[in-house]
Amino acid sequence: MRTIIRRTAPAVAALILLAACSPSDAGGKTKLTIATFGEFGYAPLIAEYEKLHPDIAVQNRVTDFDTHHKGLATQLATGRGAADVVAIEEQYIPQYRKAKDKFADLAQYGARDLEKQWAPWKWAQGSDGSFVLGLGTDMGSLALCYRRDLFAAAGLPTERDAVAKLMPDWPAYAATAEEFTRKTPGVKFADSAGTVYTAMLNQSPENYFSAADDSFIADRNPSVHNAFYLSGGIAAKGETAAATTFTQAWNVAIKQGSFATVACPAWMLSQIKEAGGDAGKGKWDVTTVPGASGNQGGSFLTVPKQGAHPKEAYELARWLTAPEQQKKLFLSDGILPSEPSVFEDPQVVAHTDPYFGDAPIGRIFAASADKLRPNYRGLRDADVRPEFGRALGRIEDRTQNVDQAWADAVRQAQAVLK
Structure with a gap:
């Protein structure tokens, strides 16, 4: 996308x-x-x-x-x-x-x-x-885009290597989200629960369907459950801006500096630039994503x-x-x-982006790409996936708690398949 x-x-x-x-x-x-x-x-x-x-x-x-x-x-x-x-x-x-x-x-x-x-x-x-x-x-191998100025305001490390060490996995990301929101109550840590959920899910070899026989396994796949409960937990604590990627609300949130992090594939960088404009140049940076690399x-x-x-x-x-x-x-x-000869090319690896503080995006995304492993998408993935996204939205707008949203997402996904 x-x-x-x-x-x-x-x-x-x-x-x-x-x-x-x-x-x-x-x-x-x-x-x-x-x-x-x-x-x-x-x-x-x-x-x-x-x-x-x-x-x-x-x-x-x-x-x-x-x-x-x-x-x-x-x-x-x-x-x-x-x-x-x-x-x-x-x-x-x-x-x-x-x-x-x-x-x-x-x-x-x-x-x-x-x-x-x-x-x-x-x-x-x-x-x-x-x-x-x-x-x-x-x-869409993943990295983490973050606002250096907002991290500084929260007293958190700002250099990309230090940020990566601060959040090597998603539980550490959730802990950092809680600390950040406590210190900067006017700013959210993540753009949306959906973005966190999707990044986590894309790091799993299986999502909603079994690679063996394409049967529905979301209700018993620990990867789906863990991703939903961690991202839903962040949302329930009010640590997301509830700004869904590709919406006007997301563009406005970028421009206003309403959130500090977003899991970002390479193609998203141009969208951040477009939404943030000249005022955002130098405020954003890029580091490695929590957990293993995933594809989005x-x-x-x-x-x-x-x-x-x-x-x-x-x-x-x-x-x-x-x-x-x-x-x-x-x-x-x-x-x-998606071709190793290109993302391993010296000119590509050496490529930096001045908008993101001269971040070595070629090296970061090439390293992420090199770690990618297959992620099975079932035949009905496009039908089921939106139900879990809508459920996370209900947590963000406070109409459901995490348990209720999870139960509804599973039930509605199964109904779609019928």
């Missing part, structure tokens, strides 16, 4: 209709469309691709996260309207792998020869062994079968996900590639 772009429903509908009715070829050029959610930083790369391939014209269709994925489901069901290349976020990949008859098998075009290009766990997400659904773009976000480029030019679409996807282009995206937009 990246910067969210809002569009009205009529505008999105018109865009999809236009794409469905537009000719595949125009002016003697082969016309390709690529659909993404939010900004992937592709504009300069597409311009470069068109210069390298003067017979190709590429249109980038950008909508918000929910509209994009709901629209794709409709387009695949009706057999019309899908772009030639479509980005799919990692949480939706398991269910679309079950609908692989709607997609071109990229192995037919030589994708298997590229397997070693990606981290093994990333490649495994986009392939079921023989069929290759998509080529990996970025990933990341996408794949797929080629729906309904397109008129699947081979050309594959070539575009292959070029955009090549190490050379992925390196450019990190250095220009901070979008962390």
Whole structure:
């Protein structure tokens, strides 16, 4: 997930209709469309691709996260309207792998020869062994973004190595949250319980479903229970700003300095910069995340079968996900590639960010990426996950305590599955 772009429903509908009715070829050029959610930083790369391939014209269709994925489901069901290349976020990949008859098998075009290009766990997400659904773009290995000035005001360490030692795991994070809130009652420690919960959950090999048989295990998985109760406990003590990521409230909270920490994948740094503006420069810093590294976000480029030019679409996807282009995206937009040759590249590792106090973000995120392990997402993950997020919200708005919210989340998740 990246910067969210809002569009009205009529505008999105018109865009999809236009794409469905537009000719595949125009002016003697082969016309390709690529659909993404939010900004992937592709504009300069597409311009470069068109210069390298003067017979190709590429249109980038950008909508918000929910509209994009709901629209794709409709387009695949009706057999019309899908772009030639479509980005799919990692949480939706398991269910679309079950609908692989709607997609071109990229192995037919030589994708298997590229397997070693990606981290093994990333490649495994986009392939079921023989069929290759998509080529990996970025990933969301985690760090911790924090406000140095607010830590100083609370009498806490401010240097990134000292902050990491202060909070090596999530229980230590919760203890620090309590101390911070006691010393600075006008500021919250975390943006939301949901962010803490998600970071913890993404460090577990299994979440709501069993990797063995995809059965629902959230009600008995200690990783889910522990993440919910720790993050819910922080919320119950009033130590979160109740500002959900990607909302206007979150942007305002960033600008006003209403909270001191947020678990942040690399792609979130640009959102913090955008929300914080010039006034936030130098106040934020980045250090390692509590606990083991986890992955939050990341996408794949797929080629729906309904397109008129699947081979050309594959070539575009292959070029955009090549190490050379992925390196450019990190250095220009901070979008962390899922390819070891890139995140271990000396120029990437040495990359710093002046907005975050010249934090060595290349080194921090590369080290986090190197520790990533597979995180199983069930086929119904996208249906179940929101129920637990809404339950944490009820703790933050004081309508339920942690026990009540947990019981409701489990019950409603089970109801969704039925």
